[in-house]
Amino acid sequence: VEKREIPMYYMAITRYAEELLAALDTLPGWPERVKTMQANWIGKSFGVRFAFPYEVDGRSEKLWVFTTRADTIMGVTFAAVAAEHPLAARAARDNRKLAEFIEECKRGSVMEADLATIEKQGMPTGISITHPLTGEAVPVWVGNYVLMAYGEGAVMGVPGHDQRDFEFATQYGLPIRSVIKPRDRDPELPLTQAYVEYGICYNSGKYNGLDYARAVDAIAADLKAKGLGDKQVLWRLRDWGISRQRYWGCPIPIIHCGTCGDVPVPDSDLPVVLPEDCVPDGMGNPLAKRPDFVNCTCPKCGKPAQRETDTMDTFVDSSWYYIRFACPDSARAMADERVAYWLPVDQYVGGIEHAILHLLYSRFWTRVMRDLGLVAFDEPFANLLTQGMVLNEIYFRRADGGRASYYNPAEIDASVDEAGNRSAVLKADGAPVEFGGIGTMSKSKNNGVDPQELVDRYGADIARFFMMFTSPPEDTLVWSDAGVEGAARFLRRLWNFAYEKQSVLAGQRPVRPVDWSAAPEELRKARKEIHSTLKQANYDIGRHQFNTVASAGMKILNALERAPGAIASPGPTAAQPIPQALVTDGLSILIRLIAPIAPHLCHCLWRELRFGEDVLAAPWPEHDPAALIEDEIELVVQVNGRKRGDVRVPRDADTTTIERIVLALSFVQKAIAGLTVKKIIIVPGRLVNVVA
RNA sequence: GCCGGGAUGGCGGAAUUGGUAGACGCACGGGACUCAAAAUCCCGCGGUGGCGACACCAUGAGAGUUCGAUUCUCUCUCCCGGCACCA
Numbered sequence: 001v002e003k004r005e006i007p008m009y010y011m012a013i014t015r016y017a018e019e020l021l022a023a024l025d026t027l028p029g030w031p032e033r034v035k036t037m038q039a040n041w042i043g044k045s046f047g048v049r050f051a052f053p054y055e056v057d058g059r060s061e062k063l064w065v066f067t068t069r070a071d072t073i074m075g076v077t078f079a080a081v082a083a084e085h086p087l088a089a090r091a092a093r094d095n096r097k098l099a100e101f102i103e104e105c106k107r108g109s110v111m112e113a114d115l116a117t118i119e120k121q122g123m124p125t126g127i128s129i130t131h132p133l134t135g136e137a138v139p140v141w142v143g144n145y146v147l148m149a150y151g152e153g154a155v156m157g158v159p160g161h162d163q164r165d166f167e168f169a170t171q172y173g174l175p176i177r178s179v180i181k182p183r184d185r186d187p188e189l190p191l192t193q194a195y196v197e198y199g200i201c202y203n204s205g206k207y208n209g210l211d212y213a214r215a216v217d218a219i220a221a222d223l224k225a226k227g228l229g230d231k232q233v234l235w236r237l238r239d240w241g242i243s244r245q246r247y248w249g250c251p252i253p254i255i256h257c258g259t260c261g262d263v264p265v266p267d268s269d270l271p272v273v274l275p276e277d278c279v280p281d282g283m284g285n286p287l288a289k290r291p292d293f294v295n296c297t298c299p300k301c302g303k304p305a306q307r308e309t310d311t312m313d314t315f316v317d318s319s320w321y322y323i324r325f326a327c328p329d330s331a332r333a334m335a336d337e338r339v340a341y342w343l344p345v346d347q348y349v350g351g352i353e354h355a356i357l358h359l360l361y362s363r364f365w366t367r368v369m370r371d372l373g374l375v376a377f378d379e380p381f382a383n384l385l386t387q388g389m390v391l392n393e394i395y396f397r398r399a400d401g402g403r404a405s406y407y408n409p410a411e412i413d414a415s416v417d418e419a420g421n422r423s424a425v426l427k428a429d430g431a432p433v434e435f436g437g438i439g440t441m442s443k444s445k446n447n448g449v450d451p452q453e454l455v456d457r458y459g460a461d462i463a464r465f466f467m468m469f470t471s472p473p474e475d476t477l478v479w480s481d482a483g484v485e486g487a488a489r490f491l492r493r494l495w496n497f498a499y500e501k502q503s504v505l506a507g508q509r510p511v512r513p514v515d516w517s518a519a520p521e522e523l524r525k526a527r528k529e530i531h532s533t534l535k536q537a538n539y540d541i542g543r544h545q546f547n548t549v550a551s552a553g554m555k556i557l558n559a560l561e562r563a564p565g566a567i568a569s570p571g572p573t574a575a576q577p578i579p580q581a582l583v584t585d586g587l588s589i590l591i592r593l594i595a596p597i598a599p600h601l602c603h604c605l606w607r608e609l610r611f612g613e614d615v616l617a618a619p620w621p622e623h624d625p626a627a628l629i630e631d632e633i634e635l636v637v638q639v640n641g642r643k644r645g646d647v648r649v650p651r652d653a654d655t656t657t658i659e660r661i662v663l664a665l666s667f668v669q670k671a672i673a674g675l676t677v678k679k680i681i682i683v684p685g686r687l688v689n690v691v692a
Numbered sequence: 693g694c695c696g697g698g699a700u701g702g703c704g705g706a707a708u709u710g711g712u713a714g715a716c717g718c719a720c721g722g723g724a725c726u727c728a729a730a731a732u733c734c735c736g737c738g739g740u741g742g743c744g745a746c747a748c749c750a751u752g753a754g755a756g757u758u759c760g761a762u763u764c765u766c767u768c769u770c771c772c773g774g775c776a777c778c779a
Contacts, residue, residue: 040695112775116693483718551716636712641760643712691759
């Protein structure tokens with residue numbers, strides 16, 4: 001932790017930028033999209049850092065900038081600095097209007113999203129700098145779109161080849177110069193937008209004819225020779241400011257002493273305990289108004305001193321709670337030997353909204369603890385499942401003061417008329433409310449849904465089964481409980497079916513081996529349906545697509561109910577061994593397959609049907625490959641890529657046989673009448689396409 | 693604005709490496725059972741035309757690659773998440 005400027009404390013996450021980026025390749029259990037987002041966020045860019053020399057107050061100064069497009073350096077027509085840049089401050093000293101502009105910029109939002117969408121504004125500083133390669137004079141502007149926190153807080157302006165610079169130059173009448181030859185347009189025509197693609201340098205003196213890589217090499221070498229620049233790697237990632245002016249965070253254990261400076265609280269005095277009776281009044285940090293908390297003595301010299309009142313960002317705690325979970329009662333250390341047993345986390349589940357901040361901070365924090373010798377691993381989470389957001393409608397009313405109060409969608413009657421207009425009223429008073437769109441469930445928007453309602457109405461298994469059935473976990477979902485009846489019906493149907501079979505099945509285990517090849521066609525088909533469904537379900541579990549696992553359970557029950565003899569009167573085992581074996585096999589698969597989705601019901605059925613004591617201890621069901629083999633296979637028949645019918649052929653039919661059979665089909669003959677067959681494409685086991 | 697993801701029937705969704713679009717459900721319509729209702733069971737259910745066999749259209753929009761595109765490429769529209777202090 002470093003304290004840089006009052007009142008901010010920082011974590012030096014940028015020191016780990018290289019490792020955090022490179023180690024993404026060591027995380028096969030993480031979704032690609034999350035790794036991509038993190039890589040972009042860390043933002044490693046290769047470029048050139050160079051300086052424009054200038055004179056001010058009789059001194060020689062340099063304005064440093066960073067660029068990833070050094071190949072366009074000959075197209076520089078201006079430079080722009082952030083409002084916080086020292087050059088801007090110097091220029092504002094004798095320019096009142098500029099000083100006002102700078103103040104206005106500083107008052108604006110610092111959020112990236114706001115900065116990126118604001119209208120580009122700027123003002124000339126009156127200071128002129130020298131192009132390091134051409135020696136030309138270049139004007140310096142202050143631009144509200146330049147970020148002090150990234151790079152040097154200053155940029156070169158190449159309106160011909162950077163869209164932001166182009167807009168800025170167009171707005172303020174600055175010259176635009178093309179130095180990269182466009183591939184498919186006349187370079188002499190005036191530009192309507194920046195040409196940002198890579199290409200060959202022209203209008204660039206000695207660099208003419210060079211491509212991007214060669215131009216950057218040559219330009220960087222020339223700048224280096226003049227002592228005015230070199231290649232540089234720049235990161236988008238910034239250090240992590242952790243100070244918050246709130247009282248309910250984790251205290252920052254620092255004491256400010258007039259004599260000794262900033263002194264850490266000694267280990268023996270930790271933890272710093274917050275008062276529990278603070279009342280936030282919306283005016284700064286309430287801790288600062290608590291002398292009983294603030295006033296203390298310096299641990300070094302014993303003189304009166306002040307305790308730090310900033311607390312830590314909540315992300316700090318969430319960056320290592322999972323390590324502490326392994327040893328929550330450890331009084332002497334952050335982490336003890338139990339951590340080595342439990343960590344890294346095998347399977348982490350969290351919302352996609354944490355793809356960057358929380359998950360990156362955690363990866364950083366783990367490395368800090370590693371480097372302090374507290375843990376022995378690099379990555380906290382071996383496998384990551386990122387849930388999609390569950391969304392719901394947002395309704396609110398705005399009082400005269402402008403503050404919105406939100407109403408839960410359950411309290412609202414909403415309707416959409418034929419023209420698609422949405423109207424909504426509050427049930428309680430019948431008066432209209434505004435529709436605020438559809439967004440993530442949150443306390444502040446009061447649009448959450450408590451699953452307890454479903455549990456109360458249907459029971460935990462049905463509520464759980466329904467939610468698993470509704471969509472794959474990684475998808476965004478607009479909440480609706482329409483369809484929960486389907487889950488209820490299915491589980492009821494399963495229960496009834498199983499109980500109908502109970503008297504037949506109970507006490508007859510183990511089932512003696514059945515010769516399925518001797519079974520009637522219908523039963524073999526049913527068994528094939530069950531086992532191919534199981535095969536697919538096991539594949540789906542591997543890719544976390546649990547909704548289709550739930551539907552596989554439904555399909556298996558459908559197959560069992562439809563199988564002839566399976567539901568008919570049980571009869572003696574010896575007389576009807578095959579239908580009973582089918583039911584036994586099918587139920588055994590079905591119960592184990594959906595046990596994780598409807599655990600209570602499956603646990604109970606497993607025991608009642610005497611399959612065993614504990615369904616969770618039973619081996620996971622695997623399909624029988626023999627059940628999937630048939631003597632004949634069905635092929636889809638297409639003509640010119642369009643389905644015309646299907647045909648059954650022997651399983652081992654060769655290409656010539658299949659072609660002969662297909663060409664003889666009447667619907668194929670009809671479709672190719674008057675055409676010549678050019679070729680026949682056969683996808684084994686799937687389809688035949690006749691191209692004519 | 694930038695980064696990431698998404699768009700398939702009235703609804704949730706399915707379609708493994710490009711190979712039958714709409715599995716499995718919900719809702720809805722018809723029927724059976726019932727004095728009646730609920731529950732349950734059976735049938736139907738993308739659109740257009742046709743009595744029908746069937747034909748054509750259809751996976752946000754537009755182009756492209758391919759024998760064949762929901763799937764791959766490009767452009768666009770809209771929606772969701774994140775954007776570093778949601779006080």
